[in-house]
Amino acid sequence: MPCPCGCGDSITLSLQTIHKPHWSLSQTESLRPTLYPSVWRDVGCFSHFWVRDGRVFWCADTGFPPVTTKF
Numbered sequence: 001m002p003c004p005c006g007c008g009d010s011i012t013l014s015l016q017t018i019h020k021p022h023w024s025l026s027q028t029e030s031l032r033p034t035l036y037p038s039v040w041r042d043v044g045c046f047s048h049f050w051v052r053d054g055r056v057f058w059c060a061d062t063g064f065p066p067v068t069t070k071f
Contacts, residue, residue, distance in 0.1 A: 004056045007045040028053045040066045 003009045013035070014022045024036045032054025040048040040059070046066070048059040 003041070003045060003047055004049060005045050005047045005062075007047075009041075009044050011039065011041065013039065030054070042066050 001011050001013075003011050015025055016022055021037075023039075026034050026036075028034055030053065033051060034053060035051040038048060038050045038059060040046070040061075042065060046063050048062045048064075048066075050057040050059070
């Protein structure tokens with residue numbers, strides 16, 4: 001899917017449960033897509049957003065790289 005921020009990048013998300021991370025895709029009663037969990041790009045624009053009922057909901061930390069924890 002195209003990145004909703006308008007940067008022009010394409011986002012590829014795995015729906016296969018054997019992949020990590022993976023997302024689940026469902027349709028609402030209005031036949032619009034919902035993705036779970038949120039999408040947080042770790043390269044490029046660092047967009048962080050949810051897709052619910054076909055709408056994009058931006059997270060407050062959009063534009064910042066995700067924090068990675070190393071153990």
